[in-house]
Amino acid sequence: MQPNQIDVDRIQKAAHLMARLWSDEPSKHDQHACTTWRAADPANEKAWQCLIQAQGHFGNVPKDTVKIIARSRNISRRHMLSLLGLSTAGVFFTGSYIENRTMSSGQDYKNLATATGEIKSLQLSNTTRVVLNTRTTLSMPTASQFKLDDGEVFLDVSTTTPYQIETQEGVISFQQGQLAIRRTDDITRISLFSGRNIQLHGRQMQVPLSIKPGESMAFNAINSSTMSPANPNSIGWVTGKLMAQRMPLTDFIHELSRYRKGVLRVSPELSQLAVTGVFSLSNTDQILHQLEATLPIHVYQLTPYWVSVTQA
Known part of the structure; x- marks a missing residue:
């Protein structure tokens, strides 16, 4: 649906029905009301599809914008276009996707990120490869340092090359092998699949910890979990x-x-x-x-x- 076809009243009705269906326990009456309204007029279905398409613009919290539309009174056409992520060029949205991309070592690695569903493979040198999983933010302050703000990375280093990987919880010293690091919910988990032992120093830990190939551990700034076997299934996303x-x-x-x-x-x-x-x-x-x-x-x-x- 193009901007000149936007029917504010129908969009609001669609948003109202959608918001009710997004409740924790939508009733059969709500589901029937939605189905009946969509089938009653082709213009109703167009409004519904417009709202669905625009959700790609909302990212991971589509219901927030839908609630704004549903609850707003006397909403202007311009405001509606803004909320839906529309312009005179039409709808701006992307669906869920997986993108594997290899970048040359001559490019700028200082600030790297992946979108939802994207997997990015970077060949830093002939001996070093880093793969970023979905929703990952990674930077390289220097050629031998990584900073993982959020998400998950896999490092594959075939020759001895000292690296430091920093998260909010601590610093990992790594030289050679295959290493996966995942940071979510203020916890960092590291799994070493091959190579040399790595050193882990939590920000408030008194002494560093050593992790051997085949081992995995989660930690925060103060404490660490017990050691467990590294699970190869956990890095299936790399492929x-x-x-x-x-x-x-x-x-x-x-x-x-x-x-x-x-x-x-x-x-x-x-x-x-x-x-x-x-x-x-x-x-x-x-x-x-x-x-x-x-x-x-x-x-x-x-x-x-x-x-x-x-x-x-």
Whole structure:
């Protein structure tokens, strides 16, 4: 729907219906009212689709803008266009996607980032490769330093090359091998798959810790978890795969949600179900279809950016 076709009243009605369906427990009456309204007039369906398309512009919190539209009174056409991310050129939005990209060593690595669903591979030299997972922010203050603000990276260094990797929780000294670092929720997890021992120094730790190949550990600024075996499945994303071996469905859906824009919810009681398999991250919708076909679950897709997984 182009800007000159925007019907403010219909968009507001669509937003109102969508907001009701986004409640924790939408009623059958709400679902029926939405279906009936969309079918009543082709213009209603166009307004609904316009709202869905614009959600790509909202990023990971599409419902916030929908609520603003639904609750606003006497909203102007210009304000509506702004909220929907529209201009005279039309709709600006991108869907969920996976992008593998190799960059040459001559480019600027000082500030690197990946969008939702994007995986980026960077060849820093003939002996050093770094791969950024979805929603990752990484920088290189110097040629031998990394700073990971958020997200996940994989380092593959084939010859002895001293590197320091800094997160909010501490500093990791690494020379050679294959290392994965993930930072989420104020916790950093490191997994060393091969190479030389690495040193970890939490910001408020009294003494550094040593991690051997095949080991994994999570830590914050003060404490660290017990050592556990490094799980090769956890780096399947480096090759564009989500790998699971008897992973609770709730954990699997949480991992999958990192690669999708919008909201992907799962009922807590489904934690009793387990997922095993190798899934291509190039199509997260297909993964949901596979799960629905093999497990006693129902995948309810209100819009491409709002999906709920419940018990069948």
